[in-house]
Amino acid sequence: MSQVAKKPILLISACALLLVIIAVVMLVFGTVYVPFEAVVSVLLEKLFGIEILDTTLAQQIIVWNVRWQRIALAMIVGSGLSVAGACFQTIFKNPLADPFVLGVSSGAALGAAVSIITRHTELMIVFAFAGAMLSLVLVYLMGQQSLELRSDQQVILAGIAIGALLNALLSASMALNSEQMQMIVFWLMGSLTNYVGSLKPVIAVVIFGFVIAIVYARDLDVMVLGDEDAQFLGVDVAKVKLILLVATTLVTGVCVSVSGIIGFIGLIVPHIVRKLAGPTHLVLLPLSAILGAVFLMLADGLTRSHPLLSGIPVGVVTALVGSPFFLYVLYTAGRRMP
Amino acid sequence: MEILELRALDAGYSSKLVLQDVHLMINAGQFVSIVAPNGAGKSTLLKTVSGVLPPLNGAIFLKGKPLNGFSRRETAREIAVVGSELPVLDYTTLQMVTMGRFPHICRLAGLKTEDHSVVQAIMENVGIWEKRLCQCRELSQGERQKVIIARALAQKPKLLLLDEPTAHLDICNQFAILQLIKNLALYQDMAVIAVIHDINLALQFSTQLMFLKNGRILAYGKPQDVATTEVLKSLYGMNFNIYSDAAATYVRPNLA
Numbered sequence: 048m049s050q051v052a053k054k055p056i057l058l059i060s061a062c063a064l065l066l067v068i069i070a071v072v073m074l075v076f077g078t079v080y081v082p083f084e085a086v087v088s089v090l091l092e093k094l095f096g097i098e099i100l101d102t103t104l105a106q107q108i109i110v111w112n113v114r115w116q117r118i119a120l121a122m123i124v125g126s127g128l129s130v131a132g133a134c135f136q137t138i139f140k141n142p143l144a145d146p147f148v149l150g151v152s153s154g155a156a157l158g159a160a161v162s163i164i165t166r167h168t169e170l171m172i173v174f175a176f177a178g179a180m181l182s183l184v185l186v187y188l189m190g191q192q193s194l195e196l197r198s199d200q201q202v203i204l205a206g207i208a209i210g211a212l213l214n215a216l217l218s219a220s221m222a223l224n225s226e227q228m229q230m231i232v233f234w235l236m237g238s239l240t241n242y243v244g245s246l247k248p249v250i251a252v253v254i255f256g257f258v259i260a261i262v263y264a265r266d267l268d269v270m271v272l273g274d275e276d277a278q279f280l281g282v283d284v285a286k287v288k289l290i291l292l293v294a295t296t297l298v299t300g301v302c303v304s305v306s307g308i309i310g311f312i313g314l315i316v317p318h319i320v321r322k323l324a325g326p327t328h329l330v331l332l333p334l335s336a337i338l339g340a341v342f343l344m345l346a347d348g349l350t351r352s353h354p355l356l357s358g359i360p361v362g363v364v365t366a367l368v369g370s371p372f373f374l375y376v377l378y379t380a381g382r383r384m385p
Numbered sequence: 386m387e388i389l390e391l392r393a394l395d396a397g398y399s400s401k402l403v404l405q406d407v408h409l410m411i412n413a414g415q416f417v418s419i420v421a422p423n424g425a426g427k428s429t430l431l432k433t434v435s436g437v438l439p440p441l442n443g444a445i446f447l448k449g450k451p452l453n454g455f456s457r458r459e460t461a462r463e464i465a466v467v468g469s470e471l472p473v474l475d476y477t478t479l480q481m482v483t484m485g486r487f488p489h490i491c492r493l494a495g496l497k498t499e500d501h502s503v504v505q506a507i508m509e510n511v512g513i514w515e516k517r518l519c520q521c522r523e524l525s526q527g528e529r530q531k532v533i534i535a536r537a538l539a540q541k542p543k544l545l546l547l548d549e550p551t552a553h554l555d556i557c558n559q560f561a562i563l564q565l566i567k568n569l570a571l572y573q574d575m576a577v578i579a580v581i582h583d584i585n586l587a588l589q590f591s592t593q594l595m596f597l598k599n600g601r602i603l604a605y606g607k608p609q610d611v612a613t614t615e616v617l618k619s620l621y622g623m624n625f626n627i628y629s630d631a632a633a634t635y636v637r638p639n640l641a
Contacts, residue, residue, distance in 0.1 A: 262492060271474065278457060321475070
């Protein structure tokens, strides 16, 4: 047992503190200089209604409407995808499972593509979400036929098949509308700049998914032992799987529809946390949420740090930075995959 | 006290009937060993009795009430199962045994003092409390088997089902584990059903012996009554010699 794993509350608090510090630092740095005091003042005023300093309207717009909107979106999407990934890996007992394993990303991408092709880009989020929900319904129909009797591989394969079908429709629609292809491709690579709407519904859905996952954290601990042992220990495996699949797919669908397909976070963040803190989900899930937020915020910060990098989609950065770090963790830490 | 009753039980899968017309009545304190050739339906019987596999026909009564009226959680408070696989996981021994309290704890409240003391008492009883902070993967197979048994006991079951509990163990650990289970059955008002391949171990430790052949009960009763040359010949198609001394009855194939 590693030293860190003995003090989970300490570890979670330390990471939460890290998150706050990085968020504030990210708010300070940017192409326009805003003093640190002004950043904190704007933040406190907008979040809690506490006014400390007089800030200019320009400062308020830069800090709140531009930087905070993007940073907050990075945090929510990073958390949502990481928590969904952690749940999927346990549900399917497969270290390769990620939030997109059941074809949600393809559904959302198809929806987004349809909105671009039909020139309703202002409704892109709605279309993407509808596409994600289409795959959720298909997942639910698969899941309804008692997940406990079907092997996990079968559900994953069915998810891959649904994903392939939706992808084929996406490719066909792109081939038939070549003038809009570039816009669709860019959306597919994932970006935090597309979404300008209210963050509240996104936050609500991600928190809802997180709370559901925490409620079933002990069930997930037991399910790591295998479906049969979990049933012997009193877990209603089919029911818990279905509830968690619907909740996490909903979270993934919302994240994908506001930010495109940002890969790798849902796969690697939970694995890194497992190495750090062990397999107990009451620790794993909160830590995944926090470190997922940190990771995506940093990746997005990198694209904002220099004008030359600003054209690179954040999804590309997560893979570029994430893969080497993941390999480093994989081969240096002592713990194994679940 | 009556723990389990099987009435005219048919079990198996929709495509394949494995067990037919099984009748059984088990009381607290009894240690029933199931001895049978491979493929005779032992594991199907354990799965059906534990409520994971619904019976095809007939009825199962747990403490006098139909088993299908129990939820998974309620079932797990009465029946614990020790499978034949020993999992290799990142959990510590203590975390692993604590999972046995899952059916008793409220989801949001978490573990109570009582749960911690139950776990500690059982781990001390089984002899693995000193290893509580070890990872399960670091333990020997004998110790891992004890962890799984401790986890099952932490459920505080009235019926303990074991699928080949001695399969991975050396002879010392085989005896230690079976003696432990027998004592638990006797002193904790629990009934035990164990699938055991080694017929001599079954003869020595069980209060009741069940021979299964082709999905039916071939013989059931006190070990020395049912382990006859005729029954064994019918079961395995081989001749056996039966020896008895003051300590035990034992059998071995007559290869002559």
